[in-house]
Amino acid sequence: MLPAFFCFKSILINFTKKKNVVMDLNEFRRHGHELIEWMADYFENIENFPVKSRVSPGDIIKKLPENAPLQAESFDSIMEDFNNIIIPGITHWQHPGWHGYFTANNSYPSILAEMLTSTLGAQCMSWLTSPAATELEERVMEWIAKMIGLPAEFTGVIQDTASTATLVSLLTAREKATGMGINSNGFYDLKPFSIYCSTEAHSSIERAVKIAGLGKEYLRKIEVDEFYAMRTDKLLTAIEKDIKDGYEPLAVIAAIGTTGSTAIDPLDEIGRICKKYNIWLHVDAAWAGTALLLPEMRHIIKGIENVDSLIFNPHKWMFTNFDCSAYFVQDKAALIQTFEILPEYLKTKESNAVNNYRDWGIQLGRRFRALKLWFVIRSFGISGLQEKVRNHINWAHEFAGWIEKSKNFELLAPTPLATVCFRLNPETVISEEKLNLINSQLLEAINNTGKIFLSHTKLNGKFTIRFVIGQTNTKHSHISDAWQLINDVSTQFS
Numbered sequence: 001m002l003p004a005f006f007c008f009k010s011i012l013i014n015f016t017k018k019k020n021v022v023m024d025l026n027e028f029r030r031h032g033h034e035l036i037e038w039m040a041d042y043f044e045n046i047e048n049f050p051v052k053s054r055v056s057p058g059d060i061i062k063k064l065p066e067n068a069p070l071q072a073e074s075f076d077s078i079m080e081d082f083n084n085i086i087i088p089g090i091t092h093w094q095h096p097g098w099h100g101y102f103t104a105n106n107s108y109p110s111i112l113a114e115m116l117t118s119t120l121g122a123q124c125m126s127w128l129t130s131p132a133a134t135e136l137e138e139r140v141m142e143w144i145a146k147m148i149g150l151p152a153e154f155t156g157v158i159q160d161t162a163s164t165a166t167l168v169s170l171l172t173a174r175e176k177a178t179g180m181g182i183n184s185n186g187f188y189d190l191k192p193f194s195i196y197c198s199t200e201a202h203s204s205i206e207r208a209v210k211i212a213g214l215g216k217e218y219l220r221k222i223e224v225d226e227f228y229a230m231r232t233d234k235l236l237t238a239i240e241k242d243i244k245d246g247y248e249p250l251a252v253i254a255a256i257g258t259t260g261s262t263a264i265d266p267l268d269e270i271g272r273i274c275k276k277y278n279i280w281l282h283v284d285a286a287w288a289g290t291a292l293l294l295p296e297m298r299h300i301i302k303g304i305e306n307v308d309s310l311i312f313n314p315h316k317w318m319f320t321n322f323d324c325s326a327y328f329v330q331d332k333a334a335l336i337q338t339f340e341i342l343p344e345y346l347k348t349k350e351s352n353a354v355n356n357y358r359d360w361g362i363q364l365g366r367r368f369r370a371l372k373l374w375f376v377i378r379s380f381g382i383s384g385l386q387e388k389v390r391n392h393i394n395w396a397h398e399f400a401g402w403i404e405k406s407k408n409f410e411l412l413a414p415t416p417l418a419t420v421c422f423r424l425n426p427e428t429v430i431s432e433e434k435l436n437l438i439n440s441q442l443l444e445a446i447n448n449t450g451k452i453f454l455s456h457t458k459l460n461g462k463f464t465i466r467f468v469i470g471q472t473n474t475k476h477s478h479i480s481d482a483w484q485l486i487n488d489v490s491t492q493f494s
Helices: 025-048 075-089 108-120 131-147 162-177 181-185 203-211 232-244 267-277 288-293 295-301 332-339 370-405 432-448 476-490
Strands: 155-159 193-198 219-222 248-255 280-284 309-312 325-329 409-411 419-424 453-459 462-468
Touching (some): 131 370, 162 248, 162 332, 219 232, 248 267, 267 280, 325 332, 370 409, 370 476
Parallel strands (some): 248 280, 280 309
Antiparallel strands (some): 419 462, 453 462
């Protein structure tokens, strides 16, 4: 029996029982229609679910058999376990009360496109293996480059995640700096490279530095200013010191929208420094890049002409299912030369006339990710996408205004986009340690209501609550309801 908050009509679909027979085409057709009804009812009733799963560690796995079934099981039996075991252990990222980590959005057209992608089951590593997949990706990436205001010199390709794209960027920078020498001869007899990012940059940068063989010891984390953006004076000092000490500055990773506070590094100044010292400049705009759909937000990439590569994730804020990252480079040849490899079994007569995207990144095998982007862009239109993103930013500014007017709450960072960083700060509490504890407890109490989900970071050692607006189906009423809930729960800590 399902818990009460998991019960709605679609979950109790009466699937026809047929034991020990592998699903045939007729059953696939019938169950497929039934699942569409389940999916539609899920979205219709999603607010009946607690946003954060209420299970404890081990609750799910102890309900799962230790051994796989020897015989085929009926679909209705599988669905019964899905409803009773899996659904209670799901945290609902598509809930309009999701305000925690950066969103991992979907939308109705994106979901339908994913169904088609799964049905086609195409492995899109080269033009020959699926011409439509290759050419659609080429065209869609051209669309997006124009939609976000990139110069014509940039060429795009879809990667799986921003973490992968950052690694791809560093590997390309490494090979371009050495004339493809490390790919050929390894690191032997080379002086060490140095890499730079801010102290607020994403952890994937350090991981990429390690995987690329550059060594985290040579990653310089540059101090930030009072707005949590990279200080260019400190960057310049670090570069000049490394050159003096015999290191070779390789790459700078600038953040457009840091994970903690969505700080925006001064790209124009950083770009001029990189150009002066011939340093590769990569821009991590994983979440915030979607804001570039709005012409009024493109000031955040002033200086883009000096950027070598940029990544943003449509799967974060452009209503496209995970995974889908839009990666752009100015030097397409350097990217391809870094990754291309051509064994006999991959040679085709069309190779010189087409893009073979297997050579544009790490994976040989590639999913047909362009299809869902195509569906989303055409279904919303540029103006529809802009309207949603613009609303999210405006609502965040309104929410920040409520914080500023409150006697018990305070903002801890600027709100340039759609993430608000704040904390409870009752007048009766003086100790920073006590404030951190209170806000940690407040966050847990808010999330335990099941109505909304928030996350946290630490800024200057202060426990900071993050309120992200960006879920596909969030409305203004959800924002005002969330503010009321936060205030109501906070009374027990004031």
